[in-house]
Amino acid sequence: VPDVLTAFSKLILLLLEVAAAVSFLHHRYEEMVQALFRVQNECPYVTRIYSIGRSVQGRHLYVLEFSDHPGIHEPLEPEFKYVGNMHGNEVLGRELLLQLSEFLCEEYRRGSERVTRLVHDTRIHIMPSMNPDGYEVAAKQGPDSIGYLTGRNNANGVDLNRNFPDLNTFMYYNGEISGPNHHIPLPDNWKSQVEPETLAVIQWISNYNFVLSANLHGGAVVANYPYDKSQDTRFRSHRRTFNTPTPDDKLFQKLAKTYSYAHGWMHRGWNCGDYFADGITNGASWYSLSKGMQDFNYLYTNCFEITLELSCNKFPPEEDLERQWMANREALVAFIEEIHQGIKGMVSDENNNGIAGAVISVQGISHDVTSGDMGDYFRLLLPGTYTVTASAEGYQSQTVTTTVGPAAPSLVHFQLKQDVVRKPPEHKTSGSRMNKALQKKVVPRATHRRTQR
Ligand SMILES: [Zn+2]
Helix, strand or coil, rough: HHHHHHHHHHHHHHHHHHHHCCCCCCCCHHHHHHHHHHHHCCCCCCCCEEEECCCCCEEEEEEEEEECCCCCCCEEEEEEEEEECCCCCCHHHHHHHHHHHHHHHHHCCCCCCHHHHHHHHHCCEEEEECHHHHHHHHHCCCCCCCCCCCCCCCCCCHHHHHHHCHHHHHCCHHHHHCCCCCCCCCCCCCHHCCCHHHHHHHHHHHCCCEEEEEEEEEEEEEEEEEECCCCCCCCCCCCCCCCCCCHHHHEEEEEEHHHHHHCCCHHEECCCCEHHHHHEHHHHHCCCCCCCCCHHHHHHHHCEEEEEEEEEEEEEEHHHHHHHHHHHHHHHHHHHHHHCCCCEEECCCCCCHHHHHCEEEEEEHHHEEEEECCCCECCCCCEEEEEEEEEECCCCCEEEEEEEECCCCCCCCCCEEEECCCCCCCCCHHHHHHHHHHHHCCCCCCCCCCCCC
């Protein structure tokens, strides 16, 4: 009989555990942290919680990681990230990412084929709040607040999506897209010019070789892709709305459409009094934004980031949260799956040692990516046939032609022979001279539009 009782009480405990789901309520900081640790406790073998640093007021910027080997980068397994609540008063992303965390955990536990594959093949990093201080300010006002901007900024009053080093300006030097648009070096004094939250994120994205990400906002319903900053900022009195595509424009459009069409209504285009065909927009063609996070990801790292505007109401009432989750659930999962396309592989030397920092160039798309610490690289591409070159200092370049299908990434490995005669290293003096000249010209500008991503 005691055995039966033990089994029975275990069952009750199990049921209670399931019942303690992330509820459709707004989560203050302590509650958010508890929710993250509850998920970690429910799925201990495929999750890890870490902090990338602290906010101005000392709150941790927590990340929940999903992987079959948490804490470890496995070669050829791409790194994905979601960042929510960068604007403290735009709270839906924060709640959606808590729901997503629990969803991934529960689906994994119940053996869902789709989520199991996703967790085994991808390292997923989820940061529900990049601006926990701003959130607390907004949450004190509550959903019915009329103070539209209350809590948007961090505790120093800075808009974090206007706080990243302006790398676009280096690229648009002399009014022309003349400089490189990838791995642009940071200005020497960048650390003293950014907020603690921004600093933490820059160090984070420098330490992980992220491939794809999304930054979740509110105030409109649209999937927004780079560039956010238009090239021509000379006509300051006019509305600066110039379509400013990246060399990966078609790919970005497809990524954005993946989200908008998997979303309940984003793809319809008419939302919150605005119209966006297919529910997507180039950032600068909507309005130009300087020092944003998504352009920074593209120009400084290997990561392709888009910005998701998810609700007209920045602080929706709790009654709306479940409906919002149902509208976004499939889109949030489908967007992660987009990381598995294009080409990936190892760049190694003749002794099969991985070469870190090797440059992968695709003919016809002037945006290079680099290999990670272990020599693995990931290059998102649309289906098609591509000529791809791998090069690394001290090695002979290697070029191959490969075909990319729609379903899974093609594996393209490179084994580079050492240069017989070492070439002198390519110097980047023109780049750094340009940096110095431009540092003075970078002037943050406030824009005054109803909706600001
Ligand atoms: Zn925003």
